[in-house]
Amino acid sequence: MELYIHEYFMNEAFKQAKTAFDTGEIPVGAVIVSKNTIIAKAYNQTEMLNDVTAHAEMLAITSAANYLGAKYLNDCRLYVTLEPCTMCGGALFWSQIGEVHYAAKDPKRGYNQCNPSILHPKTKVFQGPMAQEAEQLLLEFFKKLRN
Amino acid sequence: MELYIHEYFMNEAFKQAKTAFDTGEIPVGAVIVSKNTIIAKAYNQTEMLNDVTAHAEMLAITSAANYLGAKYLNDCRLYVTLEPCTMCGGALFWSQIGEVHYAAKDPKRGYNQCNPSILHPKTKVFQGPMAQEAEQLLLEFFKKLRN
Numbered sequence: 001m002e003l004y005i006h007e008y009f010m011n012e013a014f015k016q017a018k019t020a021f022d023t024g025e026i027p028v029g030a031v032i033v034s035k036n037t038i039i040a041k042a043y044n045q046t047e048m049l050n051d052v053t054a055h056a057e058m059l060a061i062t063s064a065a066n067y068l069g070a071k072y073l074n075d076c077r078l079y080v081t082l083e084p085c086t087m088c089g090g091a092l093f094w095s096q097i098g099e100v101h102y103a104a105k106d107p108k109r110g111y112n113q114c115n116p117s118i119l120h121p122k123t124k125v126f127q128g129p130m131a132q133e134a135e136q137l138l139l140e141f142f143k144k145l146r147n
Numbered sequence: 148m149e150l151y152i153h154e155y156f157m158n159e160a161f162k163q164a165k166t167a168f169d170t171g172e173i174p175v176g177a178v179i180v181s182k183n184t185i186i187a188k189a190y191n192q193t194e195m196l197n198d199v200t201a202h203a204e205m206l207a208i209t210s211a212a213n214y215l216g217a218k219y220l221n222d223c224r225l226y227v228t229l230e231p232c233t234m235c236g237g238a239l240f241w242s243q244i245g246e247v248h249y250a251a252k253d254p255k256r257g258y259n260q261c262n263p264s265i266l267h268p269k270t271k272v273f274q275g276p277m278a279q280e281a282e283q284l285l286l287e288f289f290k291k292l293r294n
Contacts (some may be wrong), residue, residue, distance in 0.1 A: 050218050052208050052241035053200075062198050071197050086265045089235025094199035094234065114261040118233045 006079070007034075009033055010056065010103055010130045011077040014058065016043040017137055027137045030056035030080040032064040032073065039076070040064035053095070056080060061095050063139035073097040081134035083110035083127075089118045101126045103134035153226070156180055157250055163190040164284055167211045170195065174284045177227040179211040179220065185237065186223070187211035202254075203227060204235035208242050221242040221269070228281035229245040230257035230274075241267045248273045250281035254282035 009031055011065065016029025020043035032040040042059035045078025046052055057080055066069045075093055078101040084092060092100060100123055124129065156178055163176025167190035170216055179187040189206035204227055213216045224246040231239060231249065236258025239247060247270055258265050267271065 046218065046241075047166050050216065051212050052218050053205055053209055053238050058200055062200055067200050069197065071193065071199050085237055086261070087241060088235055090232055090234025091200050094193075113263070114233070114265065116210075116260070118261065123267075 005036065006101060006126070007129050009038070009077070009079040009100060010128075012038060012041065013081050014103070014130055014133060014137075015082040016041055017134065021058070021137060021141055022043045024079065027141050028056045028080065028082045030060040030078060033058045033074075033077045034064070034068065034075055039067045045128065053087065055085065055088050055109070057084050058091055059089070061091055061097075062108050065095070075103060081110065081130070082106050082138065086110045086114060086118065089114070092123065093118055093120045096120050097123055099107045099124045101128075103128060104138065105131070144146075152183065153248060154276050156185070156224070156226040157228070157248060157275075158183060159188065160203075160228050161250070161277055161280060161284075163188055163283065165210045166226040167191045167203070168284060168288055174288050175227065177207040177225060179218075180224045180226065181206045181215065181222055182209070184279075186214045190195045191205070200231065200234065201281065202235050204231050205238055208238055212242070218242070224248060226276070229253055229285065230259065232256045233258050233261060233265065236261070239270065240265055240267045243267050244270055246273065248272045248275075250275060250277045252278070 013029045018028040021027035025044045028044045040060045040063035045054040073095040079101045081103045083106040160176045164174040168174035172191045175191045187207040187210035189200040192201040220242040227250045228250045
């Protein structure tokens with residue numbers, strides 16, 4: 001049951017990533033969940049907004065805080081299709097988010113490249129599900145971009 | 148002459164930090180300069196915007212990109228009164244900003260806590276001037292907060 005819930009929410013994040021793909025953005029999507037309800041959805045919009053800070057996670061954090069009327073997300077879970085980068089990891093630290101679930105790993109730009117860990121010590125991290133689908137979508141995007 | 152220029156721009160960032168102080172925000176200010184002209188000014192607005200991502204540097208990066216109509220800031224210099232945090236360091240990486248000048252060090256939350264360095268390899272970093280003034284303003288803010 002618990003696993004099913006995580007798959008459901010990651011799939012919602014994946015739908016956001018597909019929207020990014022369809023609009024010519026690097027396909028990363030995110031949702032933030034509070035009490036098993038999605039309170040924020042976002043996809044990467046760096047091209048459309050002409051803004052390097054407009055990653056899916058950043059937009060979702062701002063949106064969730066706006067929804068809650070509170071800037072800390074202790075009771076929330078982030079589902080994101082790609083391991084957050086250093087910027088997003090730093091933002092997640094400040095948000096004190098309860099859980100981070102990411103699908104594909106990002107060995108090059110992911111926050112895990114940093115030592116010591118930049119996330120909040122209280123934040124629980126889970127990798128998967130849908131890692132393969134998320135990675136495949138990214139590979140397809142960059143392949144398309146090159147052609 | 149060159150030093151005078153950096154002092155001038157850091158003082159402009161410091162003015163932003165003082166505005167933050169006056170509005171009850173943690174006093175950090177930033178300006179972004181292109182061709183020796185300020186193209187973006189911002190101060191920390193995490194309280195007012197109820198958003199942990201609303202650091203001075205983040206707002207300045209978004210504003211500068213908007214001004215330039217380009218998301219990369221290669222020919223720009225950031226002046227900020229406090230060493231950028233991991234989030235802002237990550238954003239600066241993505242922006243490929245030319246130079247970062249910061250005043251006070253932040254051994255606890257500054258991007259320098261991360262290894263390897265999270266800034267773009269092409270970004271030149273300078274510490275100072277006005278480190279003491281910037282630190283003093285922060286100390287005064289937290290002292291006031293505790294009382």
